Amino acid sequence: MISRLKKSLLFTHMSDDDIENCISCSRSEIVSCPKGKIIFLQQGKPEKLFILIEGSVSICHDTITGKRNLVTTINQPSDLFGEVYLFLKKQSYDHYAMAAEDSIVLQMPKGFLYHTCSNNCSYHTLLISNMLSILAGKALLTVLYRQRQAIRIDFIQPELSDIQAVSIFLGRLEKKRILR
Numbered sequence: 001m002i003s004r005l006k007k008s009l010l011f012t013h014m015s016d017d018d019i020e021n022c023i024s025c026s027r028s029e030i031v032s033c034p035k036g037k038i039i040f041l042q043q044g045k046p047e048k049l050f051i052l053i054e055g056s057v058s059i060c061h062d063t064i065t066g067k068r069n070l071v072t073t074i075n076q077p078s079d080l081f082g083e084v085y086l087f088l089k090k091q092s093y094d095h096y097a098m099a100a101e102d103s104i105v106l107q108m109p110k111g112f113l114y115h116t117c118s119n120n121c122s123y124h125t126l127l128i129s130n131m132l133s134i135l136a137g138k139a140l141l142t143v144l145y146r147q148r149q150a151i152r153i154d155f156i157q158p159e160l161s162d163i164q165a166v167s168i169f170l171g172r173l174e175k176k177r178i179l180r
Contacts, residue, residue, distance in 0.1 A: 001030070004053050005106065008078035010130050018123035025124065026112035033057075033099035039082075042096040046085035048107040049131075052077055055103025061095045071095050080134065086110045087135065 002016050011019050022028075030053065033039055039050060042062060050057075056075035062068050074081045074097075085093055113131050116124045 001053055001104075004077040005051065006078075008051055008080065009134050010049075010051065010080060010127065012130050012133075013126060014123055018126070021121065021123055022112075022127055023106070023108075025117055025119075025121065026108050028106055028108040028112075031105050031107055033103045033105055035099050035101050035103075037099045039097040039099065039105060040093055042094065043092045044096070045092060046082060046088075046090075047110050048082065049080060049086060049110065049113060050082045050097065051106040051108070052079050052081065053104040053106055055105075056100040057081060057103055057105070058098050058100040059095050060098060073100060075100075083131070083134065084138065086113060 002019050005011055005019050006014070006016070011022070014022070023030075031039075033055070039057060040046075040048075042060075052074050054077060056073055058073050059071045059081065060068050061071055081097060082093070112124075113128060116128070
């Protein structure tokens with residue numbers, strides 16, 4: 001499990017012991033989710049960060065008429081989900097998460113991401129810094145995507161989809177060490 005979590009951007013530059021200490025100190029839970037289990041509810045209160053360890057999770061939105069819309073699928077071990085809502089002033093999720101297959105998910109309490117514990121551990125500070133980097137990267141992706149939509153610049157290859165183009169562009173920024 002630690003080897004999969006180590007691939008997560010949240011645990012960048014952390015040793016196995018640091019990751020284990022983060023899980024223990026935060027009182028995170030490792031939860032088995034059978035296919036179809038709701039992990040968080042649409043309109044539910046954001047209280048945890050979720051990290052996929054195994055399986056896949058569908059992020060969906062149900063309309064008032066009962067139509068289910070698939071927003072995205074989380075299927076890469078170590079991927080985070082639900083994290084943005086922890087830092088918004090919104091009191092509820094716009095979507096819900098459901099196990100698309102039997103899955104294992106780490107659930108980390110929101111409070112652990114807001115301040116360090118009384119021990120002032122270096123790994124906890126690094127975890128918070130990593131979380132800020134993740135959110136900054138998502139904000140940059142959103143800005144770049146919106147810019148591309150607004151002014152319709154084909155800054156990579158015109159035949160690529162917008163998401164592919166932004167992904168390639170961000171990869172180039174990472175190689176140039178503009179993004180971490």
